[in-house]
Amino acid sequence: MSLSLLNAETAIGSIGRLWASAPVTIGSLTLTGMEVPDSIRDGGTQELAVHRLPGGNKIIDAVGNDPDRLELSGRFVGPTAVERALLLKQMRIAGRPVQFTGAGLSLTVKIVQYWFDYQQKGIIIPYRLVLEQPPQLTATTGITSGLSSLIGTDAASALSGVTGAVSDVSTIAGNIAGQLSTVVGQVTPIADMVGAGGVFAGVQDNLSVVGGLSGAGVNLASTPESAASLLSGLEASGSGLTSAISGTGANLEGISLTNAAGLSTLTQNAELHSASITSGALVNRAYANAITATDGTQNGPLVTAQ
Numbered sequence: 001m002s003l004s005l006l007n008a009e010t011a012i013g014s015i016g017r018l019w020a021s022a023p024v025t026i027g028s029l030t031l032t033g034m035e036v037p038d039s040i041r042d043g044g045t046q047e048l049a050v051h052r053l054p055g056g057n058k059i060i061d062a063v064g065n066d067p068d069r070l071e072l073s074g075r076f077v078g079p080t081a082v083e084r085a086l087l088l089k090q091m092r093i094a095g096r097p098v099q100f101t102g103a104g105l106s107l108t109v110k111i112v113q114y115w116f117d118y119q120q121k122g123i124i125i126p127y128r129l130v131l132e133q134p135p136q137l138t139a140t141t142g143i144t145s146g147l148s149s150l151i152g153t154d155a156a157s158a159l160s161g162v163t164g165a166v167s168d169v170s171t172i173a174g175n176i177a178g179q180l181s182t183v184v185g186q187v188t189p190i191a192d193m194v195g196a197g198g199v200f201a202g203v204q205d206n207l208s209v210v211g212g213l214s215g216a217g218v219n220l221a222s223t224p225e226s227a228a229s230l231l232s233g234l235e236a237s238g239s240g241l242t243s244a245i246s247g248t249g250a251n252l253e254g255i256s257l258t259n260a261a262g263l264s265t266l267t268q269n270a271e272l273h274s275a276s277i278t279s280g281a282l283v284n285r286a287y288a289n290a291i292t293a294t295d296g297t298q299n300g301p302l303v304t305a306q
Contacts, residue, residue, distance in 0.1 A: 024072075024102030026111075026129070027091050029084060031102075037074035037129075040103045044068045069112060070100070070131040076116070081125045085116040088129065100131060108134055147293040151230070152211050154286035158237070158279035159207040165275035166194045166204070169268040190268045193247060200272070203240035203279075209233040210286070227294045234287045238302025241280045245303070248273035280304075 024031045024040075031037070044067035051059040076084050091098055092111040100109045113130040169190055194200050210233040251269040280303030291298040 022102070024100075026088065026100055026131075027098035029087055029091075031074065034077050035074060035084075037072040037102075039071075039073055041071040042068070042103070042105070065135075067133040067135075070105075070109065070129075070133060072129040072131070074127060076125040076127060077123065079123070082118070082122045085125045085127060088114055088127065089116070147289040151234075151286045151289050151293075154282040154289075155207050155210040155234075155237075158282040158286075159204060159211060161275045161279045161282075162200060162203055162207070165271050166200050169194060169271055190265065190272070193244065193272065199240050199243050199247065203237050203244065206233045206237040206240065207279075207283075210237065227290070231287070231290055231294070231296070234283055234290060235302060238280065238283050238287065241276050241283060241303045244276040245273060245280065248276065 022036070024036050044065060046062060047064055047066050049061045051061070053059065076082075088111070092114045095110065097108045097110055100107050109131040111129065112132050114127070116125050116127040118125060192198055210230055213230045213233070248269045252266065252273060255266045255269065284301040284303055287302050288298060290296075
């Protein structure tokens, strides 16, 4: 069949565009133009475990993804075709991992099989290449985003508990500030614990930061800076709550119920002590979820009741 003028122009244009094809790299070798593989075959299998039940029903569990080997075919051309074909042969013999980039992929692979045919006195050398792909794990975006949401919920609950307790005792502390000196001298004044710069003020600030970082359900695994700030906020909150539990506990043991001021101080410390323990449990759970979402390692709870 003869070529029309339009078909001839199209064929010539296609040959010209071969040199503008997106390059493919294998290790130190870059394939461009006519050397870019004619085909790159990719794929894989989702391994399934099928449990057949009486009555014809069945349960299908996804065991995991098993990617197939990449298969490439193309040709080396020109006066350096033999040299470039032998370079791939040396990579196969070495057996070391090499970087493969092309067809929208960027992977560290190993050359499993490689053939080339010496043709046209070495000016054209067709080749075929088989590459072993690395494991392809399921993305954890949904999991880490879900954990981030839980972290924000726990932080908000802990903040609400601390804020409510501090609000309750602050009014009483202000009303009887003049009488606190009559309480046992070893007791830490409540005003010092809940006021500006006090341990509870620091806990509130840090919990607010944690809530802000995790409230949007961000994927912590892909935002290392936010994850680091969130973990830091939880650790600081845990440290503050541990100090609060210790301080209020010591106060409860040291208060003498000899007057109204002693009874009032006892009530305030008991409320703060209870809120600190409850909030500490929430911070511990939030920290455990944050560690899981960021693939970190936890060495124990942040807050322990004393």
